[in-house]
Amino acid sequence: MKKERSLAGRLSQYGALALIVQLASGCSDSTPPPPPVANSAQAAPTAAPVADGKLVVAFGDSLYAGYNLDQGKGLAPMLEQALAARGMQAQVVNAGVSGDTSAAGLARLAFTLDGLARKPDLMLVGLGGNDMLRGLSPETTRDNLDAILAELKKRDIPVLLTGMLASPNMGPDYAAAFNPIFPTLSQKYDATLYPFMLDGVIGDRALQLPDGIHPNDKGVEVIVGKLTPIVAAQLEK
Numbered sequence: 001m002k003k004e005r006s007l008a009g010r011l012s013q014y015g016a017l018a019l020i021v022q023l024a025s026g027c028s029d030s031t032p033p034p035p036p037v038a039n040s041a042q043a044a045p046t047a048a049p050v051a052d053g054k055l056v057v058a059f060g061d062s063l064y065a066g067y068n069l070d071q072g073k074g075l076a077p078m079l080e081q082a083l084a085a086r087g088m089q090a091q092v093v094n095a096g097v098s099g100d101t102s103a104a105g106l107a108r109l110a111f112t113l114d115g116l117a118r119k120p121d122l123m124l125v126g127l128g129g130n131d132m133l134r135g136l137s138p139e140t141t142r143d144n145l146d147a148i149l150a151e152l153k154k155r156d157i158p159v160l161l162t163g164m165l166a167s168p169n170m171g172p173d174y175a176a177a178f179n180p181i182f183p184t185l186s187q188k189y190d191a192t193l194y195p196f197m198l199d200g201v202i203g204d205r206a207l208q209l210p211d212g213i214h215p216n217d218k219g220v221e222v223i224v225g226k227l228t229p230i231v232a233a234q235l236e237k
Contacts, residue, residue: 053089054235055118056080059105060126060162063197064096066220068209073217075224082228083235090235093120101136102127102144109148113155122234123152124227126162126197128181132170138177145181149189159191160234162227164198192234194227 058064058076066074076094083090095112097104105127113120125148131141152159163182166175186193198215200222201207207219215223 053091054121055116056083056090056092056122056124056231056235057095057112057116057120058092058124058126059095059109059112060124061096061100061105061130062098062214063129063162064124064126065094065098066096067098067214069217069220073220075220078220078224079227079231082224083232086228086232088232088235090121096126099130100127101130101134102141102148103131106144106147109151113151113157119155120157122160122231123157124160124162124231125149125152125191126164128178129164129197132164132166132174132178135170135174138174138181141178142181142185145185146188149185149191153189158234158237159189160194160227160231161186161191162194162197165196192230194230197223199223200226 056079058079064075066076071077074094075096076092080090080092083092093116097108100108105125125145127148128141128145131138131144149159149161161182163186164178166178168175170178182195183193185191198213201215201219202213204219205212207215207222209216
């Protein structure tokens with residue numbers, strides 16, 4: 001029970017700060033043109049070129065893009081370093097765009113994939129948080145994510161889907177429609193699911209930027225610590 005109360009408290013803080021984050025994330029109502037694929041994560045000294053190892057693409061929003069973090073401290077470079085520390089030769093490409101909704105992600109998906117040197121061995125997909133913060137229809141979010149996963153399945157690209165939970169200030173009806181999106185789609189497309197991207201970070205100000213949601217570099221370390229064994233297991237298949 002103590003654990004449940006603690007999570008409820010952290011999610012309450014999440015709800016109280018949701019509007020602040022919406023402003024801080026720089027979301028816009030218009031869908032931007034597809035940007036170029038970001039450069040590869042800064043490799044650890046032992047990391048091998050992609051030709052000799054695995055290719056992982058982190059395709060998401062600000063939680064993937066390294067929002068307000070120093071270069072080399074975002075999800076992609078930290079994950080690449082963590083995989084290298086496990087002796088795994090992998091290159092992690094940062095394809096995160098701050099402010100992206102699921103619609104914006106869908107709009108740039110093909111452009112991103114076609115710009116890669118080769119087909120990824122694994123795609124991390126983390127979108128939907130900005131949809132929720134803006135109060136967009138969960139049905140539309142589900143449809144966009146469904147289309148993204150369908151395209152990845154068509155291209156035979158394995159997926160690790162990192163989920164999001166609705167902020168409590170969105171209300172129970174919204175949460176009831178939004179929260180099942182990720183487990184439902186992961187089952188539909190046989191994608192590995194990491195249920196909540198901010199697990200272990202929400203509510204701990206020592207792991208967050210001043211906006212109270214985005215992880216700082218220590219928060220990214222926590223997330224990467226949880227994701228690395230899952231990613232490694234997928235790459236070893």
